[in-house]
Amino acid sequence: MKYSFILCAFLLFSCTTNITKLENRSPYSSKGFAFIYNDEDYNNKIIKGKLDNAELQISHSKLSNNTLLRIINPKTNDSITIKNFKKIQYPDFYKILITKKVSEELNLDLKLPLVEVIEIKKNKSFIAKKAKIFNEEKKISSNAPVMSVEISNISKEKKEKRDFKKDQFFILIGSFYREDTATFLKQRINKELPEYDTNKLKIIKKSNKKINLVSGPYSTINIMKNDYFELKKFGFEDLDISTNE
Numbered sequence: 153m154k155y156s157f158i159l160c161a162f163l164l165f166s167c168t169t170n171i172t173k174l175e176n177r178s179p180y181s182s183k184g185f186a187f188i189y190n191d192e193d194y195n196n197k198i199i200k201g202k203l204d205n206a207e208l209q210i211s212h213s214k215l216s217n218n219t220l221l222r223i224i225n226p227k228t229n230d231s232i233t234i235k236n237f238k239k240i241q242y243p244d245f246y247k248i249l250i251t252k253k254v255s256e257e258l259n260l261d262l263k264l265p266l267v268e269v270i271e272i273k274k275n276k277s278f279i280a281k282k283a284k285i286f287n288e289e290k291k292i293s294s295n296a297p298v299m300s301v302e303i304s305n306i307s308k309e310k311k312e313k314r315d316f317k318k319d320q321f322f323i324l325i326g327s328f329y330r331e332d333t334a335t336f337l338k339q340r341i342n343k344e345l346p347e348y349d350t351n352k353l354k355i356i357k358k359s360n361k362k363i364n365l366v367s368g369p370y371s372t373i374n375i376m377k378n379d380y381f382e383l384k385k386f387g388f389e390d391l392d393i394s395t396n397e
Contacts, residue, residue, distance in 0.1 A: 180215060180271035183226070183324075184247035184393040185373060188255050188265060201240035203251050208232070211240040211249040215271065223248065224268040225258040226395065227319075232257050233272065244384070245377050247393075264319070264373065266393065322354075322368035323380055324392040331355065334365040341386060348382055366394065 189203045203209045210221065219236040232254060242249045248269050255265060325341075328334045334355045342350045352367045367383065370376040376393075383391060 179273045182247050182390060182392055183268045186265040186267045187242045187246035187249045188262065189249055189251050199240055199242045199249060201238065205252040207251060208234060208253050209237040209251045210234055210254060211238055212236050213239055213241050220272040222270045222272055223258065225260055226266060226268055228259050230258045245380055319395055320369035321376060322366040322394045323383065324394045325365045325367060325383065328363045329361055331363045334363045337365055345382060345386060
């Protein structure tokens with residue numbers, strides 16, 4: 153599906169996020185799920201190249217070989233800085249291909265391997281800015297709803313409470329300065345993707361200058377994938393994944 157010129161111009165000047173190209177670009181930055189390499193997927197041609205699972209190796213399908221990347225586990229704040237080993241094609245839903253050894257370094261949940269990928273340039277101010285944003289978002293997620301579980305202590309006849317976060321995942325469609333821009337895009341999606349479950353589309357005000365349009369929540373990757381690809385058909389080139397919006 154193609155956008156009209158007017159819509160493209162409108163979004164170009166109003167949107168602050170994802171609909172960008174790699175040409176004339178800022179350093180790459182994205183959030184989503186990592187694809188953890190295994191030989192079976194290579195043999196079945198799901199991925200188009202080999203990595204060594206015993207080594208610290210990564211592949212980004214769009215960035216050049218030897219591009220320096222920082223990969224962060226947003227849940228634990230573990231990170232690794234590593235060069236792009238080589239360009240390999242893998243399913244488009246995923247943000248990066250990593251070996252099992254990298255996943256272990258990051259302490260990733262193998263069922264929901266959420267990562268943030270940041271390209272490191274010589275411009276240190278960009279890295280500092282990303283670190284600041286990451287810390288701010290971490291504070292936001294710490295205020296997310298939690299489930300309280302009561303545990304009986306028979307010997308002390310007390311009840312203790314332990315809090316566990318219930319992770320919910322969202323597809324971040326766009327961030328805007330104005331709410332009417334997010335509303336306009338939501339209406340376009342409703343109109344042009346009639347089979348899309350529009351109840352999932354939500355406008356969330358993060359601050360006075362940041363309005364997010366998201367789809368979700370999701371609790372499994374497979375359900376999220378279907379909506380992700382529907383939105384890609386609409387014309388979005390790169391969609392981030394966020395948690396606990």
